[in-house]
Amino acid sequence: MEKITNNQTGAIGEEAxxxxxxxxxxxxxxxxxxxxxxxxxxxxxGSGGVFSFVxxxxxxxxxxxxxxxxxxxxxxxxxxxxxxxxxxxxxCLGCDYQIDAAAVLLSPDGSCSIDYRENIx
Amino acid sequence: MSLAQTKSVALLGLDGxxxxxxxxxxxxxxxxxxxxxxxxxxxxxxxxxxxxxxxxGEMWPNRKVTVSLSPAWLPKSGSSFDLAICIxxxxxxxxxxxxxxxxxxxxxxxxxxxxxxxxxxxLPSLIAAxxxxxxxxxxxxANAQEAQLLQSMTIIPMEHLRDVLLWLRxxxxxxxxxxxxxxxxxDSRLDFxxxxxxxxxxxxxxxxxxxxxxxxxxxxxxxxxxxxxxxxPTIMPALSIEQAIEVTAxxxxxxxxxxxxxxxxxxxxxxxxxxxxxxxxxGGGSHVIKPGACSxxxxxxxxxxxxxxxxxxxxxxxxxxxxxxxxxIARSIGNLTFPAQFLLVLAAxxxxxxxxTGRGRNxxxxxxxxxxxxxxxxxxxxxxxxxxxQVEPVGRIDMARNELGESSQVIRARVxxxxxxxxxxxxxxGWSLNSQIPARALRTVFxxxxxxxxxxxxxxxxxxxxxxxxxxxxxxxxxxxxLHENKTPTMADVxxxxxxxxxxxx
Numbered sequence: 277m278e279k280i281t282n283n284q285t286g287a288i289g290e291e292a293x294x295x296x297x298x299x300x301x302x303x304x305x306x307x308x309x310x311x312x313x314x315x316x317x318x319x320x321x322g323s324g325g326v327f328s329f330v331x332x333x334x335x336x337x338x339x340x341x342x343x344x345x346x347x348x349x350x351x352x353x354x355x356x357x358x359x360x361x362x363x364x365x366x367x368c369l370g371c372d373y374q375i376d377a378a379a380v381l382l383s384p385d386g387s388c389s390i391d392y393r394e395n396i397x
Numbered sequence: 398m399s400l401a402q403t404k405s406v407a408l409l410g411l412d413g414x415x416x417x418x419x420x421x422x423x424x425x426x427x428x429x430x431x432x433x434x435x436x437x438x439x440x441x442x443x444x445x446x447x448x449x450x451x452x453x454g455e456m457w458p459n460r461k462v463t464v465s466l467s468p469a470w471l472p473k474s475g476s477s478f479d480l481a482i483c484i485x486x487x488x489x490x491x492x493x494x495x496x497x498x499x500x501x502x503x504x505x506x507x508x509x510x511x512x513x514x515x516x517x518x519x520l521p522s523l524i525a526a527x528x529x530x531x532x533x534x535x536x537x538x539a540n541a542q543e544a545q546l547l548q549s550m551t552i553i554p555m556e557h558l559r560d561v562l563l564w565l566r567x568x569x570x571x572x573x574x575x576x577x578x579x580x581x582x583x584d585s586r587l588d589f590x591x592x593x594x595x596x597x598x599x600x601x602x603x604x605x606x607x608x609x610x611x612x613x614x615x616x617x618x619x620x621x622x623x624x625x626x627x628x629x630p631t632i633m634p635a636l637s638i639e640q641a642i643e644v645t646a647x648x649x650x651x652x653x654x655x656x657x658x659x660x661x662x663x664x665x666x667x668x669x670x671x672x673x674x675x676x677x678x679x680g681g682g683s684h685v686i687k688p689g690a691c692s693x694x695x696x697x698x699x700x701x702x703x704x705x706x707x708x709x710x711x712x713x714x715x716x717x718x719x720x721x722x723x724x725x726i727a728r729s730i731g732n733l734t735f736p737a738q739f740l741l742v743l744a745a746x747x748x749x750x751x752x753x754t755g756r757g758r759n760x761x762x763x764x765x766x767x768x769x770x771x772x773x774x775x776x777x778x779x780x781x782x783x784x785x786x787q788v789e790p791v792g793r794i795d796m797a798r799n800e801l802g803e804s805s806q807v808i809r810a811r812v813x814x815x816x817x818x819x820x821x822x823x824x825x826x827g828w829s830l831n832s833q834i835p836a837r838a839l840r841t842v843f844x845x846x847x848x849x850x851x852x853x854x855x856x857x858x859x860x861x862x863x864x865x866x867x868x869x870x871x872x873x874x875x876x877x878x879x880l881h882e883n884k885t886p887t888m889a890d891v892x893x894x895x896x897x898x899x900x901x902x903x
Contacts, residue, residue, distance in 0.1 A: 393424050393426065
């Protein structure tokens, strides 16, 4: 099997989360929105009119701890700032929003398991 | 359900407060927060608990874990909450039934592999838990003997986290053998028979043990002051169960139960070095307040060798506990009271060179040096000491004699007899020792015979003794009377007491 790069791993994980969200009746607004401060993996609009800003962490094994443990407080504050930046640039400042995190664990056989946590702050 | 709670105990001095340990496992990023004013050792519990859980093959919840120790205002310290936090966490993680652990107190520190390590203060913690209505406690096996003193509680000693989990899930325990409570009341290592000669010092020690009178032994180096002092606990009556529990509780907090068995009925003897500080003597500490030497000597003997060498203020810090029998320590985290009812035994050389005995021929000190040396024992301090004995150097007759002196056992029997007489006399009065008779009772009910009183009043007129000294002499005289089984102190008893109080010649 060809070796998968880390970038590809991330892309596979994000794709899996997009499909997971779509199946839950959530509209995907934007993917990989990037500014100088950083990047938001997925921006979605839930059925209740709440924007979700999703950080996806993909791992091929849990040998290095749980994927979500990689999100420390600094990272979560950056997510918050990025979310506000996105809302401001899209004229939605004041809308309800939440920060979500998704942990994707890829198995060698290609299947993946998603651990989706809402409103992590 | 991702919420569980159980009990543990936080100690503030000897007072235990039952602490509710609550754990909530919520959705969110994996994290762990510990609430309720933990100190450094308690904050580190997170890593111990986590390793112990993982190494016992349990799952660590990769969610947001909140641990709360309430009441939240009470500062908590130490590692004894590890076990309670760990069990509650596993229960909140739905691996132990929640209702199973609600009414159990857990005490113990966890090692990374899940072993349960001993902690300090188990006995006072359990006493507090018992008062709060809790009847079951899980304690480290190493603390089982101490915990067993609380007979009215179900004590479950545990060696390893795995055993606790097995017991909580299935009710099975590996070893249910109950440790039998066996009090230890003899110590054969020290005996008064070892002391050669020294008849007056022996008598003084006996009187001290009978009436709880404080004692000062003055003598040259090598005369046997330390020997006598160390043997005073062997002639004191065995502690009552309540007294023994008090002593064990204090030692448990101080963490000195390795040196002293928790089930010992022997009166403790504590001999701090003369370089000791005031805080070490009376207790203290800014963070965790620990009992000092005078509390560790509670119901026993506090022996200070080379007393005049003590830093100024150290001996005088004992004045208040000598008066009240307790020490109250005030620090920013609160006021704590420790018991401190001890028999004070001081030993001193007669002068800096130590040879000022008899006519003082070999002494190389100047008269001023000699005076200054014993002057370091302050007046108010000396006033509280009823028995001041010169310990003479042992002569060749005493050393050459083959037969040993009286053994501790014989003396102890006399002391017990005399104390029984005193206890009978004071049965309705609220005190039990001759040294505790209040002044008012001395002037009314407990006067010595007429001739003796006249003698004392003459002495008072001559300003040879003070009013307080008069009372002190009568108290000591009562101890002599009890020893000789006299109904009231006779002239001979009073004279003996008067001589024993003697002046320190310097």
